[in-house]
Amino acid sequence: MTVQEIKGKKLVKGIAPNVEPEALLNDKRKVFLFGSPSYTNIGDQAIAYAEEKFIKNHFPYYEYIEIMDYATDEGIELVKEIIREDDIVCFTGGGNLGNLYLDIEEDRRKVFSAFKDYKSISLPQSVYFEDTEEGQKEKKKTQDAYHQNTNLTIAARETQTLDVVKETFNSNVIFTPDMVLSLDIVPRELERDGVLFILRADKEKVTDEDFISQMKQWAEKTTYTERTDTVLDTVDTIDYADREKHFMEMLDRIGSSKLVITDRLHAMIFSIITKTPCLVFGNSYGKAKHSYRDWLESLNFIEYTDKNDVEELERMIDRLLQAEPNDVDLSKDFQPLIDFFAS
Amino acid sequence: MTVQEIKGKKLVKGIAPNVEPEALLNDKRKVFLFGSPSYTNIGDQAIAYAEEKFIKNHFPYYEYIEIMDYATDEGIELVKEIIREDDIVCFTGGGNLGNLYLDIEEDRRKVFSAFKDYKSISLPQSVYFEDTEEGQKEKKKTQDAYHQNTNLTIAARETQTLDVVKETFNSNVIFTPDMVLSLDIVPRELERDGVLFILRADKEKVTDEDFISQMKQWAEKTTYTERTDTVLDTVDTIDYADREKHFMEMLDRIGSSKLVITDRLHAMIFSIITKTPCLVFGNSYGKAKHSYRDWLESLNFIEYTDKNDVEELERMIDRLLQAEPNDVDLSKDFQPLIDFFAS
Numbered sequence: 008m009t010v011q012e013i014k015g016k017k018l019v020k021g022i023a024p025n026v027e028p029e030a031l032l033n034d035k036r037k038v039f040l041f042g043s044p045s046y047t048n049i050g051d052q053a054i055a056y057a058e059e060k061f062i063k064n065h066f067p068y069y070e071y072i073e074i075m076d077y078a079t080d081e082g083i084e085l086v087k088e089i090i091r092e093d094d095i096v097c098f099t100g101g102g103n104l105g106n107l108y109l110d111i112e113e114d115r116r117k118v119f120s121a122f123k124d125y126k127s128i129s130l131p132q133s134v135y136f137e138d139t140e141e142g143q144k145e146k147k148k149t150q151d152a153y154h155q156n157t158n159l160t161i162a163a164r165e166t167q168t169l170d171v172v173k174e175t176f177n178s179n180v181i182f183t184p185d186m187v188l189s190l191d192i193v194p195r196e197l198e199r200d201g202v203l204f205i206l207r208a209d210k211e212k213v214t215d216e217d218f219i220s221q222m223k224q225w226a227e228k229t230t231y232t233e234r235t236d237t238v239l240d241t242v243d244t245i246d247y248a249d250r251e252k253h254f255m256e257m258l259d260r261i262g263s264s265k266l267v268i269t270d271r272l273h274a275m276i277f278s279i280i281t282k283t284p285c286l287v288f289g290n291s292y293g294k295a296k297h298s299y300r301d302w303l304e305s306l307n308f309i310e311y312t313d314k315n316d317v318e319e320l321e322r323m324i325d326r327l328l329q330a331e332p333n334d335v336d337l338s339k340d341f342q343p344l345i346d347f348f349a350s
Numbered sequence: 351m352t353v354q355e356i357k358g359k360k361l362v363k364g365i366a367p368n369v370e371p372e373a374l375l376n377d378k379r380k381v382f383l384f385g386s387p388s389y390t391n392i393g394d395q396a397i398a399y400a401e402e403k404f405i406k407n408h409f410p411y412y413e414y415i416e417i418m419d420y421a422t423d424e425g426i427e428l429v430k431e432i433i434r435e436d437d438i439v440c441f442t443g444g445g446n447l448g449n450l451y452l453d454i455e456e457d458r459r460k461v462f463s464a465f466k467d468y469k470s471i472s473l474p475q476s477v478y479f480e481d482t483e484e485g486q487k488e489k490k491k492t493q494d495a496y497h498q499n500t501n502l503t504i505a506a507r508e509t510q511t512l513d514v515v516k517e518t519f520n521s522n523v524i525f526t527p528d529m530v531l532s533l534d535i536v537p538r539e540l541e542r543d544g545v546l547f548i549l550r551a552d553k554e555k556v557t558d559e560d561f562i563s564q565m566k567q568w569a570e571k572t573t574y575t576e577r578t579d580t581v582l583d584t585v586d587t588i589d590y591a592d593r594e595k596h597f598m599e600m601l602d603r604i605g606s607s608k609l610v611i612t613d614r615l616h617a618m619i620f621s622i623i624t625k626t627p628c629l630v631f632g633n634s635y636g637k638a639k640h641s642y643r644d645w646l647e648s649l650n651f652i653e654y655t656d657k658n659d660v661e662e663l664e665r666m667i668d669r670l671l672q673a674e675p676n677d678v679d680l681s682k683d684f685q686p687l688i689d690f691f692a693s
Contacts, residue, residue, distance in 0.1 A: 060407065064403065064407065064533075064534050064535075065534060065535065065536045066535075066536055067535060067594060067598065068538060068598045068601075068602075190407075191407050191408060192407075192408065192409075192410060193408045193409060193688055193691070193692050195411055195692075196692070196693075251410060255410060255411045258411075259411075338681075345536055348536075349536050349538075349539070350539075
C-alpha cells in the first residue's frame with residue numbers, strides 16, 4: 008500500500024487523526040489505539056489523553072496511531088492492511104468493559120478478535136457484567152471474542168476488577184491505576200469558591216436525590232453550590248483535536264472550587280490533580296470506591312464514603328478542607344504497563 | 351495584530367515551527383523558547399526536546415512556542431508585538447553560557463534585554479567565562495545585558511556553575527540537573543556490540559590523542575571500536591521537525607554499543623538513558639565531571655575519571671560491564687523549575 012492509496016480512499020475521518028498519513032507506513036513499531044472516545048465523557052477523554060502521553064513519553068521511538076470510536080470498522084480494515092508482526096493493538100481504558108455499554112463492548116470484541124495474532128491489550132479498565140441473564144449472555148460473547156486472541160493482556164485498574172478478570176478470562180492480566188493517574192500536571196493556581204456537585208445522571212447512579220438535596224442545603228448555608236457532570240451536554244462530540252481543551256476546562260472548573268462532592272471516579276481524579284478537597288460516593292458497582300481503596304487512601308484531602316448521615320459528612324468535609332493537600336506517587340505502579348509495551 | 355497579519359509577513363521560517371499561527375494569539379499563557387538549536391549538536395537538540403516535554407507534561411494549559419536560533423532577531427520583533435504581561439521568556443539550556451560560543455551568548459543577551467520587563471529564565475546551563483582579557487570583557491557585556499532584566503532567573507545545572515552564577519550575576523538562581531535528565535524514555539532492547547568512542551573535536555577538548563589511541567588499541571584486542579561525536583557532520587542543520595528522529599538515532603547508536611568512552615556530557619546522559627556502561631573523561635572546564643559528581647555518582651554503570659593509566663581504566667571498565675544497571679530518580683530535583691513556571 009502507498010501513501011497515495013491511503014490518502015485516496017482508505018483514510019476516512021477518525022482514522023489516525025493524530026498523525027500525518029505518511030506515519031502509517033513508516034518503519035517504526037506501531038501502537039494502534041482503538042476506541043479513542045468521541046463522546047463527551049471527560050473522564051474517558053482524559054484517559055485517552057493520558058494514554059497518548061504515556062506512550063509518547065516512554066516510547067518516543069514508536070508510532071502511536073489513534074482510531075476514533077466511530078471509525079472502528081473502517082479502522083480495522085485499514086490497520087489489517089498495514090499492521091506488521093511486531094505492532095501492538097490497544098483498546099482504550101475506562102469503566103466500560105462489560106454489559107453496561109454494549110456499543111463499546113462490541114467494538115472491543117471486534118478489535119481483539121480481528122487482531123487475534125497480534126500483541127493486544129485492553130488498557131486499564133473496570134470490568135462489570137451484571138448478574139442477570141442478559142449480563143451473563145454478554146459475558147459469554149465477550150469471552151468468546153477475547154479468547155480467540157491468545158496474545159491478549161487485560162489491565163485491571165482495581166483489585167475488584169483484577170479478581171473478575173482472573174475468574175472470567177484466560178488472558179494475561181496486569182494491575183495498574185487508572186491511566187489519568189499517570190499524568191504529571193502541575194495544578195494551576197486559581198481563585199477558589201463554592202461547592203461543586205459532580206453527579207452521574209446515568210445507569211450507574213445510586214446516590215439518592217433526597218440525600219443530595221440535604222447536602223446542597225447544608226452547603227448553601229455558607230457558600231453557593233453548582234451541579235454538573237463530567238459528561239458534557241454542551242457539545243455533541245469531542246474529536247481528537249479538541250480533547251485537551253475540554254479536559255483543561257474541566258480541570259479549571261474543579262480547580263476553582265473549594266470542595267467537590269461527587270460519585271464520579273474521574274471527578275475524584277481531577278480533584279487530586281488540582282488539589283481540590285473532594286468527598287466521593289459510590290456508583291452501582293464500586294469503581295470509585297475500589298480505586299480509592301487500592302491506590303488513593305493516603306490522600307488527606309480526598310475521602311470516600313458510603314455514609315449518608317449529613318452531620319457526619321460535615322465533620323468529614325471539615326477535615327478535608329483543613330488538610331494541606333499531600334501527594335501520592337503512583338509512577339512505579341505503572342511499571343507492568345511499561346514492561347508490556349517494552350517487550 | 352491578526353492571524354492574517356502574522357501569516358502575511360511576520361511569521362518567517364524558524365518562528366513558532368511547533369504550533370499553528372493561531373496559537374500565537376490565543377488566550378493561553380505563553381512560554382516562548384528562544385535559542386532553539388538548528389545546529390547539529392545532538393546534546394543541545396535533546397535539551398530542546400526535553401524542555402518541550404517538560405512544559406507540555408507539567409503545564410499543558412500553557413502555549414509553548416519555539417523560536418529557532420537563526421530567527422532570533424525576527425522572533426524578538428514578533429514576540430514584542432504579541433507578548434502579554436504574564437508570559438514567560440526562556441532561552442534554551444546547554445553548556446554555552448559564557449565566552450566560548452559568542453554567537454549564542456550574543457543572542458541570549460539580546461533576548462534577556464529585549465524582554466527585561468517579563469518573567470525570564472535561562473534554562474539549565476553550565477556557565478564558563480575564560481580567565482583571559484577576552485573572557486572578562488565578554489563577561490562584563492553579559493552582566494550588562496542580563497542585569498537590565500530584573501525578572502531574570504538563571505538555572506545552573508552543576509554546583510560549579512551555581513557558584514559562578516552567584517558570583518557573577520544579581521539574578522535569581524535555581525539549581526537543577528540538565529534538562530535531558532528529566533526525560534522518562536524506556537530504553538529500547540537492542541543487540542549490543544563494540545566499544546563506541548564519542549569524542550569532542552572542539553575547543554573544549556582536552557583528552558590526549560595518544561591516550562585515546564592506547565585505549566582504542568586495548569579495546570580492539572577483544573572487540574571492534576568506532577569513533578564518533580554527538581555533533582553530527584552528516585547534516586548541516588536540524589530543524590524542529592527532525593529533532594526527535596536524530597535524537598532517537600543517537601540513542602540507538604549508543605544503546606547498541608557494549609561500552610561508551612566519552613568526554614561529552616550528553617554521551618554520558620544518553621548512556622544513562624539507554625543503560626549503556628560508560629566511562630567519562632573531562633572537557634576544558636569540567637561540565638561532565640561536575641554533573642556526574644552532583645547528580646549521577648550513584649549510578650553503578652557510569653564512571654567519571656581524570657586518570658589516564660590504561661591498566662587502571664581496564665579494571666574500571668570491567669566493573670562497569672559487570673554491573674546490573676541501576677536507576678537514579680532525579681524527578682524531585684526539577685521542583686525549582688516547576689515552581690518557577692507555576693508562579
